Amino acid sequence: MSASGTSEVASYKRKRNSDDMAWEFAVLIDPDDLQRVKCILCGKEMSGGVTRMKQHIAGIKGTVTSCLQATLDQKARCKVAHEAPKKRKKEKQKQEEEVGALVTIEANENEDDQEELNEVGKGAENVVQIVMDNASNNMGAKAMLKSKSPKIFWTSCATHTINLMVEAIGKLKQFAPTITKAKEMTCFLYAHHATLALMRHHTKKRDIVRPGVTRFASAFLTLQSLAAKRKQLTDMCCSPTWEDCKHTRTKKGKVAHATIMSRAFWKNVSLCIKVFEPLVKLLRLADSDGQFMASMYGQIIETKKAIMLVVESLEKDYKVITTAMESKMNGRLDTILHMAAYALNPYYSYTTASIFTDVEVMSGLMEAIEQFYHGDDDKQDKALNTDLPKFKKKEGMFGKVAATRAITNQNYNVGKLVLNDNFAILHLWKFWDGAL
Incomplete structure (x- = not known):
């Protein structure tokens, strides 16, 4: 074989330094053009690198003809490998949607960050936690x-x-x-x-x-x-x-x-x-x-x-x-929301009266009420000065069987109680019952 022929074979057999599974079926045609590849199964030459090769082997129509020499196993493997990036992207998008408006927010305060924060704020009225x-x-x-x-x-x-x-x-x-x-x-x-x-x-x-x-x-x-x-x-x-x-x-x-x-x-x-x-x-x-x-x-x-x-x-x-x-x-795990949930859980507060004199717990409850009814002084005042004393004494709605039943069950679903707008604290009670 001539020197030129040997060189051509060497170039033909050369593969890119990659662990992509498509290189099981592809070789470079020209070492200076990393996108030009040749199928070792059928000899088909094409542009588009390993992405096109996976479409070729898998028989995905629209961009390149299918390989007639590929086995069913080879087709299946290439199809899975070709679809994997799209699947990962879809899963990532789903995860981003699940956290709602919270996208990527960095710790610095420039204009771009403020725009992202504004997007979060648009749906804030529908977000509690x-x-x-x-x-x-x-x-x-x-x-x-x-x-x-x-x-x-x-x-x-x-x-x-x-x-x-x-x-x-x-x-x-x-x-x-x-x-x-x-x-x-x-x-x-x-x-x-x-x-x-x-x-x-x-x-x-x-x-x-x-x-x-x-x-x-x-x-x-x-x-x-x-x-x-x-x-x-x-x-x-x-x-x-x-x-x-x-x-x-x-x-x-x-x-x-x-x-x-x-x-x-x-x-x-x-x-x-x-x-x-x-x-x-x-x-x-x-x-x-x-x-x-x-x-x-x-x-x-x-x-x-x-x-x-x-x-x-x-x-x-x-x-x-x-x-x-x-x-x-x-x-x-000791936030104001955890303190409020602890104080308003009859399983603990109705059996341990000292909870109502615990400075850390009651301070957390007060802050949680202030945050839950942020900007609404009337509801804050009603929850703290009217409803909370009734809760402590088990008066009104807090004395009903459905409420007192929670004393023996730390995870009793008190949120199923019929809520009355006259009891502002009941809304907070229902909230932490449904919180994660």
């Missing part, structure tokens, strides 16, 4: 939105915030080493067919790794599973099969053996489970279907009490754990 995660740009938007639409409540996603709380506690020195040891041990057992088969033989084919709604929930469930199977795992480590397995004689195998046979490890596993159990319960509550704004702050208080009992009221350990919790929940 915005729930978002704790990303920094969302926190920046919060301050800007409050100045533009002061009636709108901004609330952090409870599930995201509680997960951050659990994660922060899981990183404490009291728990992190135990979680790490458990992870290393389970990874070793699942890494080899021999050890996995041996483990399943002793556990009656039951796995020790259990998935949860989040990574740290999974860690908790796995610790629970390990604790329940402690005897089977220790029996496994004492069996002749374990002794004869080549993997158990490695460094990782010896570490796994030491972990399983360690009394201190199992004692710490038990502590982790007891501390994390009320937190995971709270996480499940927030992540489940339903309306839990009314009980969220109260549930957090109950979670702290449960943790205090677990650590046997040792102030030092309790303080470390609650400090980690509060570092993530402050300003997110």
